Amino acid sequence: MLNEYVYCPRLFYLEYVQREWATNLDVLQGRYVHRRVDQAAGRVPRAEAVTAEVAIHARSVEIGSEELGAVAVIDVLESDDGQLVPVDYKKGSAPDLPEGAWEPERIQVCLQGLLLRANGYVSNYGVIYYVGDKTRVRVEFTPALVTRTKQLLADARALAVAGSLPPPLVNSNKCPRCSLVGICLPDELNHVQQVTGSRPTAETAHGSDKAGSVAPDVAPARREIRRLFPARDDNKAVYVQGQGYTLGLRGATLEIRDKGQAVDAVRLFEVSQLNIFGNVQLSAQALRALASQEIPILHLSYGGWLQAVTAPPPHKNIELRCRQFQAAADPAFCLKLAKALVGGKIRNSRLLLRRNGRRLPPEALSQLVALRDLVERGTSLAELLGVEGSAAREYFRYFSTMFKLPPDDAPPFDFTGRNRRPPKDPINALLSFGYSLLVKEMVVAVLGVGFDPYLGFYHQPRYGRPALALDLMEEFRPLVADSVVITVINNGEIGPDDFLQRGEAVALLPRARKVFIEAFERRLDQLVTHPVFGYQVSYRRVFEIQARLLARTLTGEIPRYIPFVTR
Numbered sequence: 282m283l284n285e286y287v288y289c290p291r292l293f294y295l296e297y298v299q300r301e302w303a304t305n306l307d308v309l310q311g312r313y314v315h316r317r318v319d320q321a322a323g324r325v326p327r328a329e330a331v332t333a334e335v336a337i338h339a340r341s342v343e344i345g346s347e348e349l350g351a352v353a354v355i356d357v358l359e360s361d362d363g364q365l366v367p368v369d370y371k372k373g374s375a376p377d378l379p380e381g382a383w384e385p386e387r388i389q390v391c392l393q394g395l396l397l398r399a400n401g402y403v404s405n406y407g408v409i410y411y412v413g414d415k416t417r418v419r420v421e422f423t424p425a426l427v428t429r430t431k432q433l434l435a436d437a438r439a440l441a442v443a444g445s446l447p448p449p450l451v452n453s454n455k456c457p458r459c460s461l462v463g464i465c466l467p468d469e470l471n472h473v474q475q476v477t478g479s480r481p482t483a484e485t486a487h488g489s490d491k492a493g494s495v496a497p498d499v500a501p502a503r504r505e506i507r508r509l510f511p512a513r514d515d516n517k518a519v520y521v522q523g524q525g526y527t528l529g530l531r532g533a534t535l536e537i538r539d540k541g542q543a544v545d546a547v548r549l550f551e552v553s554q555l556n557i558f559g560n561v562q563l564s565a566q567a568l569r570a571l572a573s574q575e576i577p578i579l580h581l582s583y584g585g586w587l588q589a590v591t592a593p594p595p596h597k598n599i600e601l602r603c604r605q606f607q608a609a610a611d612p613a614f615c616l617k618l619a620k621a622l623v624g625g626k627i628r629n630s631r632l633l634l635r636r637n638g639r640r641l642p643p644e645a646l647s648q649l650v651a652l653r654d655l656v657e658r659g660t661s662l663a664e665l666l667g668v669e670g671s672a673a674r675e676y677f678r679y680f681s682t683m684f685k686l687p688p689d690d691a692p693p694f695d696f697t698g699r700n701r702r703p704p705k706d707p708i709n710a711l712l713s714f715g716y717s718l719l720v721k722e723m724v725v726a727v728l729g730v731g732f733d734p735y736l737g738f739y740h741q742p743r744y745g746r747p748a749l750a751l752d753l754m755e756e757f758r759p760l761v762a763d764s765v766v767i768t769v770i771n772n773g774e775i776g777p778d779d780f781l782q783r784g785e786a787v788a789l790l791p792r793a794r795k796v797f798i799e800a801f802e803r804r805l806d807q808l809v810t811h812p813v814f815g816y817q818v819s820y821r822r823v824f825e826i827q828a829r830l831l832a833r834t835l836t837g838e839i840p841r842y843i844p845f846v847t848r
Contacts, residue, residue, distance in 0.1 A: 283351070283392055283430075284385040286437040288455065290447040295461050298441050299731075300597030305460040307372070314372040314412045318356040325358060325365075328401030333363040346399035349431075350438055353393050357410075364403035367393035374413035381418040382409045391430040394422045444600070446836055456509055463510035466829055469814055472506055473830075473839045508816035512808055516553035520798050522791065524583070527562040528555075530570050552576050554725055558794075559583035577725055584788060585717040587747070590724060598731035604835040605749075609736050616665075618752075618834075618842055619739035620656055623669050625756035625844025627653040630676040632847060633759045637683035637767060645679045662739065673699065680708075680763075685771045694770070694777070703786035708766065710780060710787045711797065715762030716754075718801050723750035723757075726824040730832050753827060756844045761820055765800050774800060812848055 286293035295301040323339030331337070337360035345352035357368035369390045376383060390407035397404040409418045420426075440447065449467035450456060456467050519535070521528065527538045535552060537545040549570060555578045557563065563578070568591065571578055578591035608614045631649040634641060652672040659665045677699045684694070696708040704710040724747050727734045737748025739755070769775045779793035789797065805821040818826065827845055834842045 283434055283437055284389040286440070287385040287388050287433055289450060289453075289459070290437075290440060291449055291465060291467075292459060292461060293437060294440060294446050295464060297437075298444075299446075299600055301461055301464050301731075303460045303464060305458070307458055308460045311372045315356065315370055318370055323358070331360065331363060331365065331402060335363075336360055337365065344393070344396045344400060346396050349392075349395060349399055349434065351392060351396060351434060353396055355393050359408075364405055365397050366404065366406060366408055367397065368408045368410055368417075369393070371409055371411050372413060373411060375409075375411045375416040375418055380420075382420060387420050387426065388430050388433055390420050391422055391426050392434065395427065395430060446838065448838070457507070459509075463825075464829065466826070466833070468506045468509065469826070469830075470833055470838055472814065473843065477840050506814040506816060508814075508818065510822075512817055512822065513806060513819040514553055514821060515551075517547060517551055518554045518556065518802060518805075519547055519552050520556045520558070521561050522558035522583075522794060524560050527564070528557075528567050529564045530567040535567060535571075549574055549576075554579060556581060556721065558585065577728065579721045579725070581717070581721065585714045585794070587717065587721045587724065590728070592728060596728065596731035601731040601832055601835065602733050605732055605736060608835050609738055615738040616659070616662060618831075619662055619665050620659060621842050621844045622739050622752055622755045623665050623672075624653055624656045625846050626669070626758060627656065627672045628844075628846045629756055629759040630672065630763075633763060633767075634676065634679055634683065638679055639682045639686075641679060641682060645675070648675050662741075665739070676759075683767050703788075705785050705787060707777065707780045707787055708770075710789055711766045711769070711775070712762065714789060714794065714797060715765055715801065716758065718798070719754050719757060719762045720747060720750050722805070722821065722824060723747070723754045723828075726750075726828045727753065729825065730828040732828070732832070753824070753831065756827075756846070757820070757824070760845075760847060761801075761804055765797065765804050768804075769797060769800050809847065812846055813843055 282293055282297045285296055318340045321339075321341040323337070323342075325337060325339050325342055326335065337358060339358045340356065342355045342358045343352065344355065355367045356370045359366045359368060367390055369386065371386060375381060380387060386409050390409055394404040394407050405422055407420045407422065409420060410416070411418065449465055449470050451467075451471055453467070456462050456465075459465070521537055523537075523539060523544075525539065526544075527541075529536050529538060531546070533549050534546050535549055535555075536543050552571070552574070553576065555571060555576060557578065558581050560583075568578070572591075572593045575593050579587060580589040580591065582588055627649055631646055631653070634649075635646055638645065649672060652668055652675070655668045656665060659668060677696075681694075681696045694707050696706060699712070700706070700709050701713050704713045724734045727749050732749055734747040734750045736742055737750075737752045740746070740748040740751040742748055774796050775789075775793050779790050779796075781788045781790055806819050808817040808819055809823065810817050811823065811826070823845055830839065831842050833839050
């Protein structure tokens, strides 16, 4: 990890302390060029047995020193006239530099030499082998390089113990190819810090823009914010709702079977999450394979309520969960965050009505504005709950105005307001199903970032309730779930015959659930312009960005959480 520290202290802290990890093309290519040297082979005698006559060639040699406080795995270890030479493999080509190699690479191989020395071996130089052009670069362990390496090692150890995440690099060319750029969010955090005045003015000279004042909290970017990660996650969310189906593994493929016959299949590396509705069986082999790929399995009731999550061991970023528990015990922080969440939800509800409502009376939108202003003046969570409830009643009072009327002006469904547990009409059945799908998406997002999904700030803890997921989904209820309901009704994808009436309860038939899930996934895959950063990303990616912004709020890197409000 010392080479990561030299390259970027923040990268080192994220990987070594918070145990964040992600892969990109460079990481995969690096694994490929190491595919042989990562296989341990060869013998290394004790230091006193190494002489000029002894030939040594070993791969993947682990060595450590308590005195130095470091360990390393040397790709290849060679002998040269009685001394050992560490050889470090790199995937690219040798750079055109006087030193022959980049500093992080020279520091890394020098540390390997120092570890050999600490174990009694003689090691005066190392080699960096660039696979791209098959070049061997010799790195002499000069006194200056040794001193520099020891100092950087001490600095890295001090940073790890300090417990403070270093600031992101500013407009650095190192960021675009970093595998953790989607976790680090360097440009995004720098922009928020600049426009909120939380970044020291000495750093604003690196091409930053001036602070602005645009609702709700932060001005959009005046200069382009680099989107350094993919706009979409190309992997698929897999849904299985056939009762009695089984899921098994065939090679690297997840196979869906009905009475032993394969009805569908998907390659494991294309799966982002697996959603199982009701009585669907999963083989032990498939479960292990999904866990090894860190693919969450979400177990939902037949009606769509999240009942369990099967996932690998919890995220290793315990530091974030400690901050989460500390912040949840702070009433002032909870109130501040709750205002942002509820305010964002009301803004997005008003936006949806303004864009899609037909013949809205003037008070429909003005009342939501007044309630949004009440949120800013709220003094307790209980007060916010009351304001949110009033806003929801006003919003759903005019919800049916967003449905297209057929030629006879007869609305396809009778909707007078929100009801649930159980829903008593088709629209409420769709809304409840949409919210249940949105909850499980937020659970996946917060688990991926490292949060405990059951400890919220606005929604208070209750047995079995993913309170944090409910917190973060507030601003997305209108934009995602409600929008999908409006779409499937207005496009005629779901009609009155797609529901089952049982007493006062109404439920979706299997075909309608499938149609709604497809529409829901289309919405999550839709690109939307981020109102703060100005680039386009999918809604599913936005969920992750917002969860990471909340994490950076807890760590103090940004002063407040910024809700996602479209314009």
